[in-house]
Amino acid sequence: MKLTELEFHLEDFLLSCQSKNLSSKTLSSYEQSLKLFLAYLKAEHEVEEVKRVKVGHIRQYVAYVQERGKYTVVNRETSKNINHPQNRRDYKKTVSNVTINNYIRNIKVFFNWLEQEGELHKNPVANIKQIKTERRQKAGISQEEFNALLSQFDYTKFHGYRNKVITMILQDTGMRISECLALEVDFIDFKHRMILVTKTKGRKERYVYFSQVMARELKHYLKFKDRYTDGKN
Known part of the structure; x- marks a missing residue:
């Protein structure tokens, strides 16, 4: 199956990350969150090229995830028939701001890399901010x-x-x-x-x-x- 332009750049980005000897956990986080975002761009906005991605797409994606809830956004719809996310107890539960901030951070890393590679002249993540979260003090034990x-x-x-x-x-x-x-x-x-x-x-x-x-x-x-x-x- 032929890759879209965005998918091609994502594969290149992951190879670049591997060459920097990033941890497998970081690589997995990048791959998972960015594939979901690219799937959203393709399905909801028919966007498959780097230069067509606008700041509004990213803001709308954040709202999309917040509204739909956990495990409702997937890379491929066919995966639902395998993983059955609807059977999870936390299906459609609110996605935490911490998790959404992780998505935003990964998207920013990807597009900043594209800018460094010369694939972008106007970076859509330049004005994207993370959601403010309150850090709660964890209870200690005696x-x-x-x-x-x-x-x-x-x-x-x-x-x-x-x-x-x-x-x-x-x-x-x-x-x-x-x-x-x-x-x-x-x-x-x-x-x-x-x-x-x-x-x-x-x-x-x-x-x-x-x-x-x-x-x-x-x-x-x-x-x-x-x-x-x-x-x-």
Whole structure:
């Protein structure tokens, strides 16, 4: 099936992103949200060329998603017969402003890239703003609640003790779980009580710091690990 001009540029954009070694999660987000937008342009406005995309199309797309709700906008109508989105409990529920802002951001990235590539002289996203959202403070847990959580792990088994230490270090340092799971022993500096985090979301290394209590727990865990494993867990 022959690609439209917009679809061709989208494929080129994704290849450009791959060459920059962007994460698979970011690439998937770009591909999914932009394919939905291009499908909307084609179905609702018969727009398939880059230069025909206007700022009004983007604003109307945002309103379109807001009005229709979750899982009602699809890349191909035939996918509904496979995925059956109408059976989901949240079908047609309101799409959050955070999600819509992600769509807007991805569309802006795509058209800014097209402008850099010389495919656009007037960028339709130049005056597009994200929706203002209120950041709500997430409720914390008490020390008693955290201790109750730790008590659920079976310390007599290696994986139970390992998971307890992971939970403790996440709470103590604030690092992401993916960052924690990628740590190596050599990254831990007990003298200054800090850890070098290399597998970060923004691909920039940083240090996180841990408490004296965490230091004792980590030292105990490393001795335990070396005794009962091959050193790879």
